[in-house]
Every structure is written in C-alpha cells, then in structure tokens.
Amino acid sequence: xxxxxxxxxxxxxxxxxxxxxxxxxxxxxxxxxxxxxxxxxxxxxxxxxxxxxxxxxxxxxxxxxxxxxxxxxxxxxxxxxxxxxxxxxxxxxxxxxxxxxxxxxxxxxxxxxxxxxxxxxxxxxxxxxxxxxxxxxxxxxxxxxxxxxxxxxxxxxxxxxxxxxxxxxxxxxxxxxxxxxxxxxxxxxxxxxxxxxxxxxxxxxxxxxxxxxxxxxxxxxxxxxxxxxxxxxxxxxxxxx
Numbered sequence: 001x002x003x004x005x006x007x008x009x010x011x012x013x014x015x016x017x018x019x020x021x022x023x024x025x026x027x028x029x030x031x032x033x034x035x036x037x038x039x040x041x042x043x044x045x046x047x048x049x050x051x052x053x054x055x056x057x058x059x060x061x062x063x064x065x066x067x068x069x070x071x072x073x074x075x076x077x078x079x080x081x082x083x084x085x086x087x088x089x090x091x092x093x094x095x096x097x098x099x100x101x102x103x104x105x106x107x108x109x110x111x112x113x114x115x116x117x118x119x120x121x122x123x124x125x126x127x128x129x130x131x132x133x134x135x136x137x138x139x140x141x142x143x144x145x146x147x148x149x150x151x152x153x154x155x156x157x158x159x160x161x162x163x164x165x166x167x168x169x170x171x172x173x174x175x176x177x178x179x180x181x182x183x184x185x186x187x188x189x190x191x192x193x194x195x196x197x198x199x200x201x202x203x204x205x206x207x208x209x210x211x212x213x214x215x216x217x218x219x220x221x222x223x224x225x226x227x228x229x230x231x232x233x234x235x236x237x238x239x240x241x
Contacts, residue, residue, distance in 0.1 A: 002029060002101060003239040005211035007218060011190055011230035017043035018188050018234035021051040023058050029101040030058035031236050035114050035188040037160065038092035046094035046162055049082060050075040054098055063102030065174055068109045071098060072161070072170045079162045093162030096170070097128065097186045099238065108184075109172035112160045115192055118175075119183040122205050124197050128171070131159035149193050182240040183213075190231030191217075194224040210237035 010016040017036035022029065034050040036043025053075040061067040075096060083090050095112025108116050113130040129135055134151040136158065137143045148154060159169040183204055199220055207213035214237050221233055 001241050003210050003241075004029070004031065004237060005209070005214050006031075006234075006236045007214045008234040009218075009232065011225065011232050012228070013230070013232055015041055015044060016232045017041075017047055018190070018232045019044070019047035019051040020186075020234050020236055021055050022236070023055045025059065025062060027103050028058075028063040029099075029238075030055060030063065031099040031101075031184075031186060031238055033097050033114055033186040033188060033234055033236050035095040035112065035190070035232070035234070036092065037094060037157075038089070038162075042086070042089040042092035043094065045082060045089060046079050046092040049078045050094050050096045050161055053078050054096070058100065063100035063105075063107060065107050065172060068098060068100060068107050068172045069168070072096065072109060072111065072168065072172075076161045076165075080164060083162065093160040095157070095188070096161055099184055099186060099236075101238065101240065106175040107172065108175075109170055111170040112157050113154075113189045115185075115187055115189075117185040117187070117197070117200065119185070119201065119204055121180045122183070122201065124201050127197075130157075131169070132157050146196075149196075154189070154193070183210075184238040184240075185235060186238075187235040188231075188233060190233035191221055191235045193231075194221040194233070210239050213237050 034047035036047030054071040095114040097110040100107040133153040133156040134148040203216035
C-alpha cells in the first residue's frame with residue numbers, strides 16, 4: 001500500500017517559487033519537487049516547468065531509470081528554451097528531486113540542494129547529498145555535516161537545471177527491494193534547514209499518516225523559523241507498507 005501527502009508554503013516570502021507534483025498510473029507513482037531560483041519572479045516558472053515536464057514524461061512512459069533520465073533532460077531543455085524566449089527569464093534555474101515508485105522497483109534522482117530522505121522501519125537510512133559548496137566542504141573534511149545548515153555559503157549551488165551542460169549533472173539511483181516499512185521525504189532547503197534529521201525521525205514515529213508526519217514537521221519548521229526571513233518550504237511524504 002502506498003500513502004502520500006504534499007505540502008508547499010511561501011514561508012516568509014511574498015512569492016512561492018517551489019513547486020510540487022505527483023501522478024499515479026495504476027500501480028506506479030511519480031513524486032516531484034523543485035525549488036526555483038532567479039530574478040523577476042521567474043524561479044516559480046522554472047520550478048513549474050520542471051515539475052510539469054517530469055509528470056508528463058512519467059504519464060507517457062511510466063516508472064524507470066531511463067524515464068528518470070528523460071525527465072531531467074527534458075526539464076533542462078524546457079528551462080533553457082524558456083530562458084531564450086523571455087529576456088526576464090534568462091537567469092531562471094531550479095533544483096529538482098524526483099521519485100518513481102513502480103511494481104518492480106523504486107527509482108530516484110536529484111540535482112541541487114532539494115533532498116530525498118529514505119527511512120526504513122521508521123529510522124533514517126540515507127539521504128541524497130547536496131550539489132552545494134557546504135556539501136563539498138563536508139566531503140573534503142573541512143566542515144562537519146551538521147554545519148551545512150548554518151554555513152554562510154549554504155545557498156551556493158554547484159549544479160542546477162538551467163545552466164547549459166556538456167554532460168548531465170543530475171544523479172539517479174535505484175532500489176529494487178521493498179522490505180518492511182519504508183518512508184520517503186522529498187523537501188526543499190527551506191524545509192530541511194529548519195528541522196534536523198532526528199526531529200524528522202521522531203515525527204515519523206509519532207505520525208499515523210503521511211499528512212500528519214508533514215504537519216508535525218511543519219510545526220517545527222515554523223517554530224524554528226520565527227523571527228527569520230523564512231524561505232519558501234515544500235515537502236512530499238511517501239509511505240510504503
């Protein structure tokens with residue numbers, strides 16, 4: 001059985017440049033989240049283009065690793081085309097995190113600092129690694145993982161959609177087995193920066209539904225964001241039992 005819920009909020013900003021989406025085709029599911037970047041409010045255009053493209057590709061092709069690659073490639077093409085067609089959209093870019101749940105496997109992909117967390121039997125098993133300066137510093141042993149959230153360069157991204165590339169910059173992966181209780185959390189940096197992994201796990205253990213899990217975490221995000229210029233925050237919760 002697959003249960004899910006989606007959340008997106010402008011936070012302390014006038015404009016919400018995050019986008020979330022999902023699509024179900026019989027027993028296959030697509031979940032997608034993007035965090036747009038760019039002046040003149042065009043970040044929301046970039047994130048929307050990415051989400052719509054991924055949903056459309058999935059609706060045509062179904063779940064799978066090759067479909068993930070197509071989704072990222074076509075989202076990149078759509079954003080680059082939009083940059084050329086609109087002078088004010090020249091700087092628009094977006095992160096993207098994508099999850100396919102199929103009958104034969106689970107596939108995921110990401111670019112930027114929007115994250116996918118994987119919980120097995122309600123314990124954190126792993127997460128995607130950001131394409132950002134602080135994550136690079138962690139890999140080099142110069143800072144610790146917990147220092148990413150408050151690092152002065154935490155918003156400096158090394159890979160996003162909307163920057164032309166000679167070779168794809170996104171990362172994709174596959175999980176073939178469904179064992180025990182599994183939970184996935186897709187979220188933008190405006191969400192994960194204000195709640196640590198221990199609190200995510202604690203809320204998961206208390207929650208009865210994916211929607212309640214998001215609500216419990218959102219309360220913590222808003223509490224920790226008080227008095228700050230909160231960014232847009234978005235999350236998608238997916239449970240497999």
